[in-house]
């Protein structure tokens with residue numbers, strides 16, 4: 001079998017599957033002791049540029065849990081760092097930018113990304129695709145809005161105040177910044193797909209901070225640019241954000257095949273808002289992994305049931321695995337999804 005015929009890729013395309021595919025956002029990471037061991041003493045962004053380490057970390061949850069896909073171990077800010085912007089990932093905080101990007105002149109510090117700046121990314125993907133065999137690799141990038149928020153604010157933000165002020169106060173600069181970020185994310189994804197990734201996910205994690213009108217006016221066209229480029233490369237596209245209940249249809253219309261649904265929106269509501277054009281991904285609450293097994297099992301069965309009325313359903317959490325999660329619960333959950341959904 002080839003990854004293009006795997007349950008994950010088939011579900012993304014709305015084709016029949018032998019069982020519901022399942023993977024977890026942040027499946028590679030701090031919930032796994034083997035991850036903490038290999039990362040010891042190595043900074044996050046350095047670890048993302050070492051093909052041996054990237055391949056090992058990406059494979060860890062595949063070996064352990066038997067998930068239906070690997071997600072490339074990297075970060076949404078890796079391509080931004082690769083073009084030379086001074087940025088770090090501070091443990092327990094997130095991405096921090098030394099000098100935020102807030103003027104036209106600042107854009108000079110954010111040149112376009114060319115594949116020759118990231119030969120290690122192709123190398124990592126090639127190693128992985130060889131090791132993964134029939135299991136698909138999901139490539140990913142950050143969407144322009146979520147990246148812009150880190151760059152404009154200088155770090156993680158609750159209210160995205162400076163970002164929204166820029167968006168509304170200087171739309172020309174906003175559009176120039178987002179167009180550049182769209183180029184960078186497109187180039188980062190294209191390298192992953194050309195080296196063998198079978199699916200892509202565009203993370204617009206913080207898009208839920210926007211009204212639908214602002215999303216459609218200031219953000220959707222830039223994300224649409226990235227998704228259209230991936231459509232031309234022929235891979236299915238997953239589009240995900242948190243708190244995006246009001247934006248689901250607009251995120252689909254940006255050019256997705258699969259729309260990620262977080263745990264705040266019930267799948268039947270999401271499916272109604274999306275219509276029958278898109279597959280859905282989600283949406284087990286990551287906090288439920290801390291509940292008694294019976295409760296988690298009940299919720300998972302319900303979500304599997306609800307997903308049957310979608311064009312396709314990829315089971316996932318509504319957001320990333322929390323670092324304190326017991327990894328054995330994730331393994332058990334994969335088994336449950338496969339058993340309950342087997343046709």
Ligand SMILES: Cc1c2[nH]c(c1CCC(=O)O)Cc1[nH]c(c(CCC(=O)O)c1C)Cc1[nH]c(c(CCC(=O)O)c1C)Cc1[nH]c(c(C)c1CCC(=O)O)C2
Pocket residue numbers: 024025026027028029030039044071072073074075076077089090091092093094095140203205320
């Ligand atoms: C917003 C965002 C970022 N990075 C990412 C997003 C979008 C997804 C989401 O909404 O969560 C995307 C991302 N980051 C990482 C992955 C790897 C693949 C996977 O999902 O398993 C992916 C897909 C590794 C990582 N990226 C990061 C870690 C933790 C760093 C560590 O282990 O030291 C991992 C495994 C760091 C990071 N990077 C970022 C944050 C907020 C953090 C957490 C900071 C912290 O709590 O310490 C920015």
